[in-house]
Amino acid sequence: MAWRDGKASGKRLLLFMASIVLGIAAVVSIQSFSENLKDNIGNQSKALMGADFLIDSNEPANERVLSIMDSLGGADAMEVKFASMAAFSKTGATKLVQVRGVEGDFPFYGELETEPTDAAVRYQAESGALVDATVMLQFNLEVGDSVKLGNKTFPIIGSLITAPGSTGIGTSVAPPVMVPYGFMASSGLLQKGSRLDYAYYFKAPDVDLQKLDKEIDPLLDEQNADLDTHTSTSQRLGRRYDNVGRFLNLVAFIALLLGCVGIASSVHIYIKEKLKAVAVLKCLGATRKQTFLIFLIQIAGMGLLGGIVGTTIGLLLQESFPLILQEFLPFQVQISTSYQAIVVGLVLGVLMSVLFALSPLLNTWFVSPLQVLRVQENVGNKSRKAQIYVLLAIVLFVFLFAYWLLDNFKYAFSFVVGILVTFTILWGMSQLFMRLVKRYFPKSWSFIARQSLLNLYRPNNQTAVLILAIGIGTFLIGTLYFTKDFLLAKTSLETNEKSPNLIMFDVQNGQKEDMIKAIEAKNLPIIDNIPIITMRLDRIKDRSVNAIRLDSTTTINKWILNHEFRVTYRDSLIGSEKLIFGDLNAKVLPGRPVPVSLSDNVARDAQVVVGDTLVFNVQGMLMKTIVGSIREVDWGRMQMNFSVVFPTGVLESAPQFHVLTTNAPDKSSSANLQRELVAKFPNVSILDLRQVLTLIEGILDKISWVVTFMAFFSILTGIIVLIGSVRNSRYQRVRESVLLRTIGAKSNQILKMAALEYLYLGLLGAGMGILLSLISSQLLAYFVFETPFVPSLVPFFVVLPGIALLVLLIGLSNNISVLKSPPLQVLRKEVN
Known part of the structure; x- marks a missing residue:
């Protein structure tokens, strides 16, 4: 009966189906692409890292770390990564790049994709450089030209197309340049205070990575080093893209909910016109259950058909996603059929159709056989209790599906x-x-x-x-x-003129005055002159950091214990800060702990409040401090923000480097200044905010x-x-x-x-x-x-x-x- 009646009302029921096809197509396409992305990341996790695991630190491995690496069979390759300015002798142009000084046969998995292809093998033997392919095109460079990094000039052996460890967005800001590690010391770029990242790569396909991470990582944490396996790295990368997928899934889910509103309305009109037929069926002996099921089966069938059509469209639509998102991804995505997405599409089609059609379908339950004789369209009193149950079922389903998408109750x-x-x-x-x-x-x-x-x-x-x-x-x-x-x-x-658009990093103490003179000679202002001192936490309140690391019950955030803080000193707030607690200008008293100001996230993760003590290791010298104030920091503002701020009169004599900022009125003056500064101060990195904003x-x-x-x-x-x-x-x-x-x-x-x-x-x-x-x-x-x-x-x-x-x-x-x-x-x- 459902089939016969459905054939007679086919066009109208097709409109029910159309209401949900697009929503299901959106959900399925995103679900399927997310699953494909997760599978790709899992399958290519070794190729993404280039090794089975690595040990990294922001300083060369000390004796303890070297002994740990020796116990693992020794590193098979290593590299140092840092941001620096590159100068291209052919054009005189400069560019902020990520220098990767490599030693050994890295990578062990995946490949360095270069043009010409043999450049990946030759660049170390020929003491040359591999320059990012986009930079080669941007500056009209060719193989045989040269690039200057610090005090060292390298011939360009080839263009670098892809490399393990380079992400899409990261390479847009600072594209990679790979050179042999042996020349890094003579380049003059490994300066104190520079943000360096040393990585030691291991090829060990048979090792138990989970056991290794559990046993070795705590030992390395004590030495300010870290162990990363290819599986943990791929999981972090997957979570990063999961967030985008979840958000888009919610947008698609809203589209589906909107279609379901159309279903409810359409079924309401459709059933209202069928009430006479329902009354006739009941006169002929049909039960409430039979008449109800006739139309329920119709709606479920249309929902299934809508699910099939929507799922098919969604699977076709996902083919376009890699074209849109490829530059955000560090690898080529291979699209395959996701059976989970297919099941989701089909279940959604049936379940959402039935759920949102239940309320109008309940009208058939309360139709009296006398309706055949009545002119008015009174369908009887519907059960308020049944309507409430239907509404609760819809809300519960929407919540459960949203929870499944977001994996977060709140x-x-x-x-x-x-x-x-x-x-x-x-x-x-x-x-x-x-x-x-x-x-x-x-x-x-x-x-x-x-x-x-x-x-x-x-x-x-x-x-x-x-x-x-x-x-x-x-x-x-x-x-x-x-x-x-x-x-x-x-x-x-x-x-x-007061807004900086050029930022000079890693300016050493002996270079500061000369750089200020060079900038002012171009009639450009010095907007900021920010001193930076590196330090680590040694004690939090009455406990040493090493003891907290070994305490498995601690709830203090791990990054606080291992982080190398870059702090500054000043006596006032800046535009991105707001004082929450305490006094920023607390006096420094002789023989008393130095009052410092913490950002709210550091105070929260370190579990300290105003009045608690902290001991910092300032490059070998212990300094006792007290939390004098807590600031709310807008980290999204494009300016120099700091987690820890000291008062003036304390750190002026400590080893430090500086960040200078200026405002260049146009591209030409910016390029001229950068060329001159890179030639005089090769260790200094210059960030052009105009490029970043673009x-x-x-x-x-x-x-x-x-x-x-x-x-x-x-x-x-x-x-x-x-x-x-x-x-x-x-x-x-x-x-x-x-x-x-x-x-x-x-x-x-x-x-x-x-x-x-x-x-x-x-x-x-x-x-x-x-x-x-x-x-x-x-x-x-x-x-x-x-x-x-x-x-x-x-x-x-x-x-x-x-x-x-x-x-x-x-x-x-x-x-x-x-x-x-x-x-x-x-x-x-x-x-x-």
């Missing part, structure tokens, strides 16, 4: 609450709008205007579901647009494009819900149209009524969506990103009228077919 709960609040506000506004129109109906308006308003609260009206569909889609797009705006604003710099804006644009593309799924789903809602109320529209034409209304009058009705719905739905996105963006800016929010006018003047116009066009296109129905069709009760 975030999943917040997501469900946010969805409920948004849906409730939109539904409440639609009900309020209908009541206001009904109560304050403008009786003096023209017939066409009055009739268009009457359509908003007539029986079988679609005001609530259309406002929900339009509002949610607009809400998503508006929120994404506003968020993109303030994220870009957060990373942008003010274009004035990179950041490019990344944000790509992320914004991906997220907006997912929001497009939501609005497209909303359009399909709109089409489905209009199509499913076609009988009512045909009847009204015919009756109006019978009493003398013209086709253009009926079209004008429809145009006004859909214009009201489009403006109200899109307007509410924009206003809700404005509120959500303000909350995101304040609580999550902690940044000022100045809304853009684009959503108000482009998105709102655009969506309203789209709704108008779709509504009119559906009503044109209604006008083609002859009046006698309805009068003879022969409507098909």
Whole structure:
């Protein structure tokens, strides 16, 4: 019976299916790509590291670390990595690069992909350099040209296409240049205070990595070194991309929920028209259960078919993801079929269809056989208890699915609450709008205007579901647009002379005055002169750091114990800081601990408060300090921020280096200054913030494009819900149209009524969506990103009228077919 009745109503049921196809396609495509990404990372974990495991430190291995490495059979290769300036003799241009000084046959897995291919083998034997392929193109370099690193000039043996240990975004900021390790000491770049990373690589395919990590890593922690296995590295990399995947999954899931709203509305109209048939079946002896199951099987079947179609589209769609995200990934993604994503798509299709159709389906349960004889459409009293159970089931499913996507109870709960609040506000506004129109109906308006308003609260009206569909889609797009705006604003710099756009790192004490003179000779200002001293924690309160490391029950964050802090000294706050507790200007008293200021994250992870003592190892000298104040630091601000700040008058004589900043008015003066400084001070690294900001804006644009593309799924789903809602109320529209034409209304009058009705719905739905996105963006800016929010006018003047116009066009296109129905069709009760 379900099959026979379904065939007769095939077109209408196809619209139910269309409501969820896009949402399922979005979820499946992202789920499948995430699974493929995870598998690729797992399968290529050795190639990503280039070894089975490594031991790394920011200083050369001491005797204890060397003895630990000897007990493991000795390192098979090693390298030192650091940022430095490279000068290209062919053009005189300079570039911040990541120097990788390699010794040994690294990598053991994967390969150095170079052009020519044999350059990967020859560069060490020929004392040459492999230069990032993008840099080669950017500066028009060729094999045989030279690159100067510090005091050493290397011939370019080949261009470096890919290398283990280099990530997509990292190489965009500082592209890699690989050279033999033996020349690093003579280059003059291994200066005290420079941020160096020594890595010792091991090839040991048969070793138990989990046991090794458990036994060796604690021993290395005591020596300020660390052990990384290829499995742990790939897990960290996987988690990084999981976060993006989870967010996109939620956007896709919202699109699916929006489609389900369309299902509920469409099934409501569909079942309402079937109630007479249900009453006849009950007169013939059908039970409640039988009539209920007939239509439940129909909806479940359409849900399964929608799941199959959506899953197929999703699997095809994921093929485009590597093209969009490839530059963020350190390897080529191989796409394969994800069976988990297929199961998710099919289960979602059936489960979501049935869940959201249950409420209107319950109407069939309470239909009386006497309904055949009754003219009125009274279906009996529905069970309020059953409706509550259905609503709870929907909310529970949405929560469980969100929890599965996010793997975080708090975030999943917040997501469900946010969805409920948004849906409730939109539904409440639609009900309020209908009541206001009904109560304050403008009786003096023209017939066409009055009739268009009457359509908003007539029986079988679609005001609530259309406002929900339009509002949610607009809400998503508006929120994404506003968020993109303030994220870009957060990373942008003010274009004035007081804003630094060139930063010079690792300026040694003996170089500081000469560099200041060189910068001022170019008529450029010195904006910042920041001293930096490196130190480590030796004691926290009354416990030594080594004792805390050995305590398996400690809850102090591990990074605090192993971190080499780079601190400065000053007597005032900067723009990115806000004092939370204590006094920044506490006096330094003779014989008393030195008062220091900690950032709130350090105080939290070290579990200290104002008044607690800390002992720092300042390059071999122990210094007792007391927490004098705690600051809230905006780490997203593009300026020099510090976890620990000392007062003035304490560290001035300590070994230190400096960071200088200036403002170059244009690219030409910036390039000239960089060339001169690199020639005079080869150890100094120069960061051009204009290049960094261009990179950041490019990344944000790509992320914004991906997220907006997912929001497009939501609005497209909303359009399909709109089409489905209009199509499913076609009988009512045909009847009204015919009756109006019978009493003398013209086709253009009926079209004008429809145009006004859909214009009201489009403006109200899109307007509410924009206003809700404005509120959500303000909350995101304040609580999550902690940044000022100045809304853009684009959503108000482009998105709102655009969506309203789209709704108008779709509504009119559906009503044109209604006008083609002859009046006698309805009068003879022969409507098909």
